[in-house]
Amino acid sequence: MKKKILVVDDEPNIRDLLREELEEEGYIVDVAENGEKAIEKYFSGDYDLIVLDIEMPGMNGLEVAGLIRERKKDAKILILTAYSHYKYDLSSWAADEYVVKSIDFTELKEKVKKLLS
Numbered sequence: 001m002k003k004k005i006l007v008v009d010d011e012p013n014i015r016d017l018l019r020e021e022l023e024e025e026g027y028i029v030d031v032a033e034n035g036e037k038a039i040e041k042y043f044s045g046d047y048d049l050i051v052l053d054i055e056m057p058g059m060n061g062l063e064v065a066g067l068i069r070e071r072k073k074d075a076k077i078l079i080l081t082a083y084s085h086y087k088y089d090l091s092s093w094a095a096d097e098y099v100v101k102s103i104d105f106t107e108l109k110e111k112v113k114k115l116l117s
Contacts, residue, residue, distance in 0.1 A: 004046065006045065007031045008061065009033070010033055038052070039059070050068065053081055078095060078111060097115060
């Protein structure tokens with residue numbers, strides 16, 4: 001059975017690109033444009049992994065990760081951000097993996113595969 005991923009990013013082009021890249025890897029991919037929608041979709045769907053941007057208007061990705069972790073301890077969470085300094089922020093520890101955005105999706109795909117295997 002195909003694994004289902006929720007991708008959360010406030011930039012439409014990034015969401016579309018991530019969806020395309022992950023679907024090419026054989027995953028079912030759904031998207032959300034902000035933290036509030038992510039929480040709503042995550043808890044009403046049955047996702048195997050959530051990929052979260054940090055910098056978003058309203059609820060940021062670290063807040064979303066924290067809320068998900070509180071309610072679902074075994075959730076698989078991957079932070080995908082343009083900012084490497086968040087890796088050392090204690091609140092980012094709610095995530096299982098941390099990837100800095102790049103035009104090369106190799107690291108992201110490897111971490112997704114590892115989390116879902």
